[in-house]
Amino acid sequence: MSSIIEMPLVRLVAGFVIWSIGFVVLYAAQALGCAYGWGDWHRPALIAVYAAVLVPLTWMSLPGRNEGRSGALFAAALWANRSALLAALLVFMPVTFASLCS
């Protein structure tokens, strides 16, 4: 039902929706890895998720994507998506070094 959820509004929240999904997956994987003893695979798995989240966010933060489209909402969406990229980059960074299960 494309008339219900209009594209620009989706675009406005898309970056942070991806951030949220990344957050949930990482938090869950951290807990599952400790509970079920993923051992040496635990951290690489988390880092893989980290990298996987950054790819679409980077793509969405490129300025060229909005050519031909103007208007306040697209500009706001671009900045919201860039904020999401920054948030993902920083918030998930600890998977590279912090203690996994203690």
Place this chain on the structure above:
Amino acid sequence: MFKPVALCATPLLLTGCTGALSTLDPAGPRAANLATLWWVMLYGSALLFALVMALFAMAYLRPAWVTRITPAQWIVGGGLVLPIPILILLTGTALVLGEQLLPRGDAPLRFGAHAERWHWTFTYPDGREMSDEVLHIPAGRPIDVAVTSQDVIHAFWVPRLGGKIDAIPGHENLIRLEADEPGTYWGQCAEYCGPGHDGMWFRIEAHASDDFAGLMGGGQ
């Protein structure tokens, strides 16, 4: 640290910062780290607060000084360039410090602290119970306390030695503490646990190594 001393001596704060439960009067390396983090954050915050207030005041009192700042400069400068480096630096430092404070590495002595409404039972590493809600530990070396609860959630907090950890029924939590010198350090339950919450005090007695070895060996 002369600055803390200066602030604590301010006459307005008649009480000063010392006190048997004061986090600002640390008596061990871990609590000292936390106090240092606090003082750094306090001075940083004071600067940022002054900056924001000055800009707000200037909008009314000295508009000529600030009218030439463009909208982009306000938002990018104030909203992004100013806070982002500060936050990255601070959070990074705090995370590294947090890693260092974790109870890991060479296993020190592990004591037990069991909370029950509304008193504490402490045990030696060999499982013997201590009396009178007093936890006896050696001074000058890190020790671990395994914190558990019988009933509701409590929290184990000895402000002069380090942070707090919750005592949660069904879970065992570990906290590492260290006292520099032999002496008495007061602690308390920090998580609200019902009508007796007010009085859930306890003491840590830190002993010199020889004295502590005597306590451990003596079997009381």
Place this chain on the structure above:
Amino acid sequence: MSEQPSAIGLHKQLDAIWRTPPGLAGLSSVNHTILGKRFMMLALLFFAIGGLLSMLIRAQLATPNSAFLGPEIYNQVFTMHGTVMMFLFAIPMFEGFAIYMLPKLLGARDLAFPRLTAYGFWCYLFGGSILIVAMLMGVAPNGGWFMYTPLSSKPYTPGINADVWLLGITFVEISAVTAAVEIFVTILKMRAPGMALTRMPLFAWYMLVTAGMMIIGFPPLILGSILLEMERAFDLPFFDPTRGGDPLLWQHLFWLFGHPEVYIIFLPAAGALSTIIPVFAQRPILGYRAIIAAIVAMAFLSFGLWVHHMFTVGIPHLALAFFSAASALVAIPTAVQIFAWIGTLASGRPRWDIPMLYVAGFFVVFVIGGLTGVMLAMVPFNTQAHDSYFVVAHLHYVLVGGFVFPMLAAIYYWLPHISGRQSLYRLSIPAFWLILIGFNLTFFLMHLTGLMGMPRRISTYPSNWGWDWLNLLSSVGGFILTMGFALVLADMVLQFRFGARFRRDPWQAGTLEWATATPPPSYNLAAIPHIETRADQLQPARIGPALASGNGYLGFARNGEQETLAVDMMSGEAEQLIVLPRRSYLPLWTALATASFFLALLFKLYWLAPLGALATLVLFLFWPISLGSKSDRGPIDIGRDLAVPPDVEALNNVTVLANRTALVMNGTLFASLLFGGLFLLVVAPNWQGSNAPNLPLWTGALAMVASLSAAGAAAMAARRPGSVLPLRAGLVAAIALQSLALILLALSMGTLGDPTGHARQAMPFVTLGYAALHCGLGVIMAAHALWRHAQGYVSARRRTELVLARLWNGYAGGVVVLALGLGALLGLDGVAP
């Protein structure tokens, strides 16, 4: 419409349609202006009660070894102070403000569902009364406003106290749920034509995001309250660690709501600031687009912070690091807004007036609260400050700075709109200084009290820790603060009595609400304007009189119906004509039936509770009777040479959007329930060696097939509205199949094993129960569509009821699949770590 009446004549005609008569008939009012004022008045009353309680707290703590209140009373007092301020003051206050203001700001004549507004108000009033009456009877909640288990579980709170909290607050939350859906839908669909999303005033953007956050944020709390009440009432062990539950599950569910909640309270206040500041800066807000991006960022980040209330519960450092970083990062969108506001003032021609005095107070207090918030986000420091008076200081700086000071600014800015009179200003300046000084004296010192080791929630303290002077000064400050608030109250009363009347738009504002007459008439605007520019740069004083004389859309009274417009969500083009329901006592009766359900649970009359629920349901089924149309009307003239179809003849109408929104909310509740099941499986103690629940394969598979087929049948019916037979066959099939699924699920619930024995049985038990309930709702929605069709309300063009049946049956099908999936997972051998 043939001849244009005078402005006075038009007012009389419209007022006759929209007005609520005086006297007892006021109980039937569904008007947003009246209900918004009622919400705000009641919220102010609760603010006074909460303030009184805080005075008791400060009196008790002023001196060491105080025997003024014993711990039993003190525990009730501080619990009620927090509960009243959060749930009965702050949330309803901004809801009431949004209810009053949004239609006027957006150019609508009411909210999308006026009767739902009234129902929400009654739920708020009755739920809040339960709490206050319990307090007067001495059985108020005493577990702290976040009600940590197991302290609030049956063994440690055997009395009614915790039930009062769980049931009373859940009752009140109904008003938050209805308000969230209504605000969300109204902002998206009911604006003046021409007001594209990108032309909305920022306050509407803030409220849109707030409503979105409420839709995701409130369900976890409601679920947690339901689970805890079930544990207390029926001994299902969700939070009991000896039987596979975990007290930490409550903390996760509570703070998953509780942290976004802080931003849910702050954002409307920030929206008010973003409206007030440009007016006094005499220039448009700076960084409109940046602010939209910032509030979106803030909304999402605020859901990634909840564990920062749980830094000391023993969670691995990596997990803490996520939440710590997110907590620090949320300062950035906050900074963007702060600097946008200061920049607006700096680059405008700022003038000084009373509202700005309180805005200045906001800057001082809120910035300090934000800075201590960043401090608390740092895990190592948090282990010292957590649960100490430092946190008490921080949260008051954030909430008073981020909500109460903006509210005071808003009172001085908008109260003239309500009263039609201007403030006298004699009292507002001393009031401000008393509040600012009293507040800082009380709470600034608490930072130090906390660092000196004073834990929160102790009823008394000995004299030997060095806290005596700090506490005494805090108490003195508290009483100064209260005097300030008393002066503001006096000022408000005097304004209604003695304030000078004014023409339109006393502040030279740029938003549409000032284009109404003041006090506003029952229909808001005699005509709805066409918006050509961004709607915070209008000239209300100029367009107001034109609208009053009927120049605009719907500038007439027609058929005695309450007409307003719906627009395209993005572009704001006029799309549908909405005929709103008239005033009615139904919301009151329905709320009374709901109250009987909650009271039956509270007094453990469990046989009566289902009757209360049934009565509520039956009364709700009366609501649609007065709505809809039995014939297709086609496009209808709305003035300005434009004609649009009535909303019942469109599919993207407010009803469908509201139901989709409600399903998202419902889905969040269900997702929280699934999270609870998985959380207990992975984290809770005592799962090793527990008995697996017994879920028979064939019942489960059959229930799944039946429910999904029902969803398919309902979808088929919605697709073929023109032909009677497939439509009726589809709906009848949906009813039959969904009923079958309900019966099978109920049977499965019986075979799981004793749900009071272990969470491994209790979790699938409630999950399947939730699924069965939604099969039942699917049946009701399909039967409703069938009934409306038989009555002649459904046609090829009027098919809203069919769409609703499809949506709810589809949701039920999805829920059945996931619920059975959770049951099967928990039934696997060796799944527990």
